[in-house]
Amino acid sequence: MSSSITPGPVAKLIEEFGRLPGIGPKTASRLTFFMLRSPREQAIALAEAILEVKERVTLCSVCFNTTESDPCAICASDSRDRSQICVVQEPLDILAVERTGEYKGLYHVLHGAISPVDGIGPERLRIKELQARVQNDVAAGEGGEVILATNHDIPGNATAMFIYRALLPLGVKITRIVSGLPVGGDLEYADEVTLGRAMTGRREM
């Protein structure tokens, strides 16, 4: 039996690493044996960092960015242009856009993209919240521009199209960042210049 060869705690850690996105069984084993060989302090630092994220970091109730205070620093800032909302898939995409220095508006984090093959429908994303947010802005006479900065791949484009249709009746300006991003179109991996150009060259849908 393999359970007698692999100690229980080792098998358990392999299983837990294996649940993480993008981690297959091979990588899960490699990470586990790396942790096994590394100093105790490193293992504790990792475990504490994971716990701290769960205990101290929450989602902003306005834009759904990760934050230690609600609303987040960007939503609470009075130096941001409140007439613009840049819609991104992941919190890390905000860092990518911020690095370009080309954008001073607000954000909305969807936490994913529509992907029927992965069983991710629009209801799993923060699209209803975006709709309500834009609706409130419009009602308050503050409706401006919604910039769809989802990735330029199939899920990213499908998500942009879905949001476009959902927001169209609200009468706001809806733009899409231009392509020209690296293969796969992940914002996260775009360099500042390319992403800056994609932002400034955005087109009305």
Ligand SMILES: [Zn+2]
């Ligand atoms: Zn926020």
